[in-house]
Amino acid sequence: MDILFASPDSHRNTDGPRVWTRRLALALAERGKKVGVAVIRRTARAGYLEEQLEGSPVTVFSRDSGSHSENARWIESLVRENRPAVLVAQHHFPALTACYRLRSFPVETVMVMHSDDTLYWRLSDFYLKPGQECPKHLVCVSRYLFDRQTAARVNDDAYEIHQVPYGVEVPPELPAREPNPLRLLYVGRMTQRQKRIRDVVRAFCAACEAVPGTTATLVGAGREEAEVRELAETLPGGSALRFTGLLTAEETREEFGKHDAIVLLSDYEGLPISLMEAMAWGLVPVVTKMTSGIPELVQDGETGLVVDNRGEAFTAAVRALSSDHGLRTRLSEAAARKIREGYGLDQAVGFWEGLIHSARTETGREEVAEIRETGFPRGLWRQPWGDASVAPxxxxxxxxxxxxxxxxxxxxxxxxxxxxxxxxxxxxxxxxxxxxx
Structure with missing residues (x-):
């Protein structure tokens, strides 16, 4: 096996890391790599990755979630049996613990920092601290995260830091769009934390009420989906909103072709895949000010619009796009060009192919090494994701x-x-x- 991804999985969970895992695993498999995905189910039903990868050339290993130490040992056993050149632990706690236990095994271990979430910083502080020596690589999806991690690094020799943006498929040509009416789109999880979905619905309703003819579509699922559907029914302008629920990748691309602007009003992000995909299809991004990831993609007035708030400023941006078709066309073309020139799928896949190649060509990489019982990282049992069974x-x-x-x-x-x-x-x-x- 060339590369093994590890990820938690649950039914209908389509967050960025899972979408990224599916897309990258399939892209590498299409290029002839032997790819595996180890998923630990959090729900009784098959998770998103299991369903999406069924019947594909990607090998899926799955199990129901157990204790932290049980999950870590299971991932460790998969590495021992399949001997991948690269183990992508991402931000999965048991997989990162498995990286620690596999320090003497010939495998390149990788942590992926997908977001500016506090959880990621706590994980990196714990697993990358001096003396842990795991994992061997840290991949940051944005320049902002890369710069912060580089500044915070204590031991330059312990691990390597890379900036590898998400890659998305770029359509051969942009779909034709009518001048009016303006059609807004949201694609993402239906959750208030981070995504501020209730505020998104209120902003959509206010904009549709203030700018006649404007419509909005919300694609995705989540715990608060039923709540925000009911909220839209009670607000002026709510009749202009349409909820699709969870869609397949192909159905989502069809929605991209039917809309003019992609809206993201989150508190923070990493490098949002849905935003990049929409920009590749020529949708104008309308986003709130965020420090991580977004400024790399959206420059106000050049590749999209950045709003100061989810109220009047957002409505003003919608009004500007609705009334000025020239502005809409210019921003649409610039957004698509931005993704095409720097964030295509081939560019992202190239890094992982290079990492696999370098791992395979290192001296002794083909030899079978014994996995020593190295125990667990010190202080693991104190962490929220820890396990009392590994305490002293x-x-x-x-x-x-x-x-x-x-x-x-x-x-x-x-x-x-x-x-x-x-x-x-x-x-x-x-x-x-x-x-x-």
Whole structure:
């Protein structure tokens, strides 16, 4: 096997890392590489990757999620049996722990920083700290993430940092678009966290109400899908909104050809695949100001429009695109050119082909190495994604004792707890705070 991707998976979860995994795995397989994807199911039903890769040349390994240590050992066993040249752990906790356990094995291990999310920074701080020596490569999808990680690196020899943008397929030509009416599109998860989906719906409704003839389509699924559908029905302009639910890649491309602008009003992003795909099809990006990824793609007034807020500023941008067809055409062509010149799929796949080639040609790479039982990274059990089963032997009885004491403590009435605290000089600020005048 040439390359093995590891990823959590769940039904109808189409976030950026999973879409990226599917697309890159298929692209490498089409170029003759032996590709595997190890998925750990979080739901009883088959996940997005399992469904999308069924019947493809990509080999899918799957299992139901167990404890952190069980999942890590399973990924480790797949590497031992299939001997891939590259293990792409991405930001998957068990896979990163497997990288630690595979330090003596001839495999190039890779962590991928997909976003500016706090979780990614915490993962990189833990797994890339001096002494861990895993993984061997860190791939950042944007220049912003690359620069921050480079500045934060302590040991230059411990791992290599690469900037490898997502790659998307570029259509041979842009579809013809009518001057009016303006058709807006959102593609992504239906979640308030990060994506601000409720605010997106409100912004769409306000813009459609303020600019007659404007329509909006929302593509995607998520926990808050039903809620935002109901929200749209209660707001002025909501009748101009259309929800499609989760679509296939082909159906999503058809939607790109029917719309004029792609909208992304998130709090933060990495390098959004849906935005890049839409720009490749000539949709004008309308985005909020973000530090990571977005400025590389969207320059206000050149390759799209950047708005200061999701209210009046967004409505003003919609009004400008609706009334000025020349502006819309110019931004559309510039957006497509931006993706075609620097973010095509072939450019991204080239890096991974090069990494596979260099791993295969290194001295001793073809030899079978024994995997030493190296244990688990120190302090893993303290992490939110950790596993108590890998804690030091003396930690378990201490943790059990503390849990029992806490269970006993919370059964004591609050008034008695306050009196006990007073014996030790402790005062409860909420109970003893002075009354407001």
């Amino acid at each position: 032997w003396y930690q378990k009885p201490i943790a059990s004792l503390l849990d029992a004491l806490w269970a006993f403590w919370i059964r004591i009435p609050v008034e008695r707890r306050v009196r006990i605290k007073r014996l030790f000089g402790r005062r409860d600020p909420e109970i003893h705070a002075p009354a407001s005048p």
